[in-house]
Amino acid sequence: MRRFSVGLLVFGLCLAAWGAFAEEVPPKPAKLVVSTWGFNLDLIRKNIAEPFQERYGIEIVYDLGNNAARLARLVANKDNPVVDVVHFTRAYAYRAIQEGLLQPYNPDNIPALAEIYEWARDPLGGNYAVGYAVQHLALAYRPDRISPPVTSWKDFWRDDVAGYITLPDMNTTYGPAVLIMCARAWGGSEENLEPGWEKLAELMPRLTTIYRRSSEAITLFQQEEVWLAPIPSFAWGRLEAAAAAAGFPVEQVIPVEGLVGELSVVAVVKGTPNAYWAEKYIDFILSREVQTAQALDLVDSPVNMNVELPPEIGAKLTYGKEIIDALIFFDQAFIAQHLDEWIARWNEIRTQ
């Protein structure tokens, strides 16, 4: 009997050892190629690349460029990928999925998924991408010029702001969201955008201009050509600084219709031999430590629910219960399906 149990024990140990062997992690590459924008690169190296190398002994090499350029490079290298993991906006990640450039991640290798908001875990479906940073479309306005204060998207149609407003172009990240919010504000919905189109056509002659880059919106505020505009939250800090320098106040409000949310996502490139380490990288950037460090440096707003920030930092980010609860994420597949048609219609009504 004893002999039997000893035998069993030995057998069990062998099994455990074999199991451990089988589960041994794939070989470490010397480097992991990460495709990203390149904003705040110094801070990103400090907060991500250096600690990642310290923990895993893998060097992170960056492939930098805007969404379109990096997507084009992924397409060009489709059969022989040189990038392991890629950062995109949702719109471009969606296009990359359509082009067959991404592969689903293995959630077992990314335990930090349990710590992030539910809406960030799989925002495009099919486990293709993880949201690692959240933004919102702020309604920024000049309280010294506009009274009573702005509370709604409908305030763009007020007579006292006519000629002092701007909107983002339809083919920018937030263009489609503006259309949908206007439709919602005037009694429509995603399914019924007509009220939005009618009201936007009415609004066009009242716009100072249409902006394409957030820096243009900031300049328009600075030159006092604009008092009210939807601007991406990542530009809020620069707008605040510009306003302070020019000596006028700016405020942002959560409109009664809700706050348009957007995500920066990260995904594993299809065909990479380093998928496991790409997933470890994703797990790493979702961790409380990295998310906190990025937030404290004002690089990205956290999706990790355990991140706690001092109020003066939180106020500059997409952070805090009030903002997070107000976030609305529009369906990227729906937008992608209609975008060409929307751009064409937008170009017809915008023409002055």
Place this chain on the structure above:
Amino acid sequence: MLATRKAFILSAPALVVLVAFFVVPLALTLVESLRDGGGWTLERYASVLSQRSFRVALVRSLKLGALVTGIAALVGYPAAYAISKLERGKRTLLMSLIILPLMTNPVARTYAWFVVMGRHGIINRGLLALGLAERPIKILYTEGAIAVGLLQLFLPLMLLSLVSALENVPAELEEAARSLGANGFRAFRRVVLPLSADGLVIGGTLVFTGSITAYVTPAILGGTRVLMLSTLLYQKAMTLMDWEGATVVAVVMLLLAVGLNALLRRLRPREAM
């Protein structure tokens, strides 16, 4: 024969560059705009020409081009006439002053207009101070702003063409006309103007084609809504990725430039030459 060969050899390098980098791409653009898979089609032209945004930009380009060319000629001619009558030293000095603005960076030069035309710019402050306006008026991002910017940009080209044409009109001819009984206006209209018509044609072509093809000025002073053909072309190619539409706009712009040149040449009063 020898002279022809020599001329050919001497112009060969320039010819190669022109053919390789101008004629060939131009021909490819033209062909591309008419190709559809294997066959030929005018469908793209029909589709672009039916867009309201295109028609508005076309009309605006023609209107602003004509306006700027007309003002440049009216403002430029008397100035060029006066300059051509000056002695050599003063003339050279004035000519270099005219060229000076052409040497500043177009982006910097155009942004300088923000200081003048902005809501809190010099013009608006003046209007408010004089009580001519109750609140600042919108000047930037309008057709007027583009016209002013283009005029500043291209007036020197008109002046240069006119001065060099007027320099070549012998002063004695005008004197002869006067001594034969023509009054000042008649001498100008029948003698000086026909002889300097080449300068007007060249200057007009430069200003008009410059105005309808300029990009930086309409992009900055007109913004993204007051589109001209050049800014529409950029939008189609660079932000909408609509290469076919962009090709059509490019061909239309080219035809406009060539057409205007032909028209102005025809308008030149030949009987006086």
